[in-house]
Amino acid sequence: MDVLISGASMAGLSAAWWFAHHGHRVTVVERSEGLRPGGAPIDVRGRALATAQRMGILAQIEAEKVRLLEPSPVLDGTGAQVATLDLRWFANETDEDIEITRDRLNRILRDAVSPEVEFRFQASIASLADSAQGVDIGFADGRQARYDLVVGADGLHSSVRRLAFGPEADYVRHFGHYVALVDLPAGQDWHRAMLNVPGLTVAVRDAGDGPQAMVLAASPVIEYDYRDPAAQRRLLDQFLARVDAWQVPAIRAAFADPAAQGFYFDSVSQTHMPQWIKGHVALIGDAAHCAALLSGMGTTLAMVSAETLATAWTAHGGDMQATAAAHDASLRPYVQQCQAFASQGAPIMVPATQQALDERNAMFRATAARFAP
Structure with missing residues (x-):
């Protein structure tokens, strides 16, 4: 058939x-x-x-x-390390x-x-x-x-x-967040870590094919053309404007670059x-x-x-x-x-409030201590 x-x-x-x-x-x-x-x-x-x-x-x-x-550093809004995350502690079914x-x-x-x-x-x-x-x-x-x-x-x-x-x-039901990805320019010394402030996660990771940035932002539904990358970049820039620490300015510039490879933006x-x-x-x-x-x-x-x-x-x-x-x-x-x-x-990934973020980080620290050699 x-x-x-x-x-x-x-x-x-x-x-x-x-x-x-x-x-x-x-x-x-x-x-x-x-x-x-x-x-x-x-x-x-x-x-x-x-x-x-x-x-x-x-x-x-x-x-x-x-x-x-190795486990990844977890940073606060100033760029200071407050915990450690190893996805193996949470991510796998088996x-x-x-x-x-x-x-x-x-x-x-x-x-x-x-x-x-x-x-x-x-x-x-x-x-x-x-x-x-x-x-x-x-x-x-x-x-x-x-x-x-x-x-x-x-x-x-x-x-x-x-x-x-x-x-x-x-x-389709909006889950309360937006996600964005972009391949980061090679040749720069990118620091692998995850930064959190309430309702916003900015992370850098290299899974073997080059460094990549990810943003998760809490937000109600936003009306935009999901096929318009320029509109998506403007929305993302608004999310990232909340933080000026760590590598966020350079990550923000990478997302804003129309020539950047691997750009993705959509609702969760x-x-x-x-x-x-x-x-x-x-x-x-x-x-x-x-x-x-x-x-x-x-x-x-x-x-x-x-x-x-x-x-x-x-x-x-x-x-x-x-x-x-x-x-x-x-x-x-x-x-x-x-x-x-x-x-x-x-x-775990995008705590909504400072209290939830503090509790999440405390859980990360306790888990890291339990798995420590």
Whole structure:
């Protein structure tokens, strides 16, 4: 059968592998000109480890994982060290969990996908008409085609979800924060650490592919064009204007540079949907059930949901009602568990008040003492 996948990130690439593995004809469309570079290091955890094993890529992911460094200093608003953080104390579900850069995992997944899968970059879906015979797709370049199944793996701001299920506002819930990333200029002596003031985190980390800055800022919903980098940089500059210590001025300059590589800005949000399949259209990954960056489970859910959908659809011979029931029964409890992790991560990563920040730092110090050799 013919499957169209929208989006070529972790969910889309995983889906391409699984649908091709089950013998279907697969086409992947991606709005960008290639695999999107950059992004924070991500985790392959829990059920995704078994998924990667069945895909035959677990050993490669393990070989290219982020090598954890020494614990990172935690700084206050003046740049003074007040605690120490080792993510191994908090981040993993199991001892086997793997952290890897987004670029490396993208490459591993893309290389694993069958050469029979067709990739169309700088291509996107403009219209979608579902019927008993399948889904008639109109592409942005004017082409048209019919598919037995359309999979929306196109992220938090999914066009497939909007076309098939309705407006983004019906499903995406702002989690109270914004996140930004940028690759920092090489050749400078960047100090790896995490600075916190209430409602704001600024961190520098090098996961093996060069130094990167991350900002997490508490904020209500802000109206802006999520496809306008200039508007995003202006918002981010307002967040960073609160702090003038440590390396924040240099980090602020890096974020403001339009030529900077790896720039990313978006809301920290979750996707909550009563159903992920409607007619012959299915959603996976962040489009269906984004768990939010603070959960650490987004990549895991992307990979697991791709396998679950492709396996269920194949097992039920394309019967969408049976597929939906099997997919939901297998995945929804896990999605709910993963989304709950975000509520646990927020007080650790972005304490909202000075009291919460002081208590968090005291917890870090106590944990560091407990793990000290």
